[in-house]
Amino acid sequence: MGRGGAYVSSRRDSESEIHAANIGIYGWRKRCLYFLVLLLMVLIIINIALTVWILKVLDFSIYGFGSLKLSGDDVRISGDVEFLNPVYASEIHANHDLPLVLNSKNNITFNARNRQGNVTGKFVIGSKEVKSFSERFIIYDSQENILFDASDESLTIGDIVKHVKFTVSGGVAFQGPIQANIISSNNEENLRLESPIGDVTVNAAETLTLSSNKLESSCHGDMSLESKTGKIILESSNIHITGLQKSTTTAGAYQLCICENGRLFLAHPSEMCDSTNSECN
Structure with a gap:
């Protein structure tokens, strides 16, 4: 009994040692694992280097990247900017004392919309015309x-x-009329x-003065002063x-008389050019 038990115990110890020795990765599997880990590390390093290079090229920071800077509710862009799609903004102005230049190959259109999104005003600068x-x-002036x-x-x-010149x-x-x-x-x-085919009317509430x-x-027709x-x-x-017609008879003709104050009146052709106070006052 004793010998048999010792034999079984030693056998179990040897089997456990064999199982313990077989735990782990050996041979080509181990080499492949190390190669994959090394390759993964190389890829991670390359990705980190590319990311740092892209951030460096774009000048990326917590305030923006490149010429685009974000500060509060404002977006600041320095240099030339090309927009491929519509731009929506409440205010656009140049930086410091630099001019604001807008260029377009076709036209520049400014739209103002209400809260419903409907266009309430439009300003279009085309190649040959400006429309509002x-x-x-x-x-306004300054x-x-x-x-x-x-x-x-x-x-x-x-x-x-002060002056409007045409x-x-x-x-x-x-x-229409001009005032x-x-x-x-x-x-x-x-x-x-x-007025080639119409009338020219000049009206004044008080005094009309023509001086030259x-x-x-x-x-071409009649001219009346009334x-x-x-x-x-x-x-x-x-x-x-000048240019008055000459008459050969006195029938229906009158004398044209003038007062000392320059007032004109008509008199009968057979009478003297005498006047009363009513004609010359």
């Missing part, structure tokens, strides 16, 4: 004074504008008011009326 789509168009105001109801030029060679055509204090031409040029070194008025409640005064040292 809005209910009202206003131009002091925020209105220079130009246009809407569906009226077109107004600001009170601070330098077109073909003239300026107005489809102005003074209408004058440039130096050494003529001022001409013309030489004033000419001509028409004053309903006041006077028509022609003041000159020489007044000439």
Whole structure:
């Protein structure tokens, strides 16, 4: 009994030693594992190096990367920027004293939208034209004074504008009435008011004054000078009326008489050119 038990015990010890010796990775498996670990480490190092290089090239930091910097609610971009898609911003301005330049191969369009996303105003700068789509168009000066105001109801030029000049060679055509204090031409040029197929009407609430070194008025039809409640005064040292027809009879003809104050009246051809106080007052 004793010998048999000792034999079994020694056998078990030898088997356990064999099993303990076989635990682990040996041979080509071990070499492959080391190769994979080494390859993985090389890839990790390469990825870290590439990441550091990309961050260095892009100048990436906690404030942004490259020319793009983030600070609070602002986005700052230095240098030239090319946008391939629409840009939405509440304010765009240049950095410090540098000018803001916008370039486009086709056109530049500015859209203003409401909270529903509908376009309420549009400003388009094209290659040959500039368009503005809005209910009202206003131009201010540096002091925020209105220079130009246009809407569906009226077109107004600001009170601070001293002179409005039209330098077109073909003239300026107005489809409606014109209201102005003074209408004058440039130096050494003529001022001409013309309506080729219509009427030219000049109205004044109080006084209408036409003054010039030489004033000419001509028409193809009738010309009337009418004053309903006041006077028509022609003041000159020489007044000439030429081109009148000559009559061979006195029937239906009257004398043209003039008072000392320059007032004109008609008298019967057979009577003296005498006047009473009513004609000359």
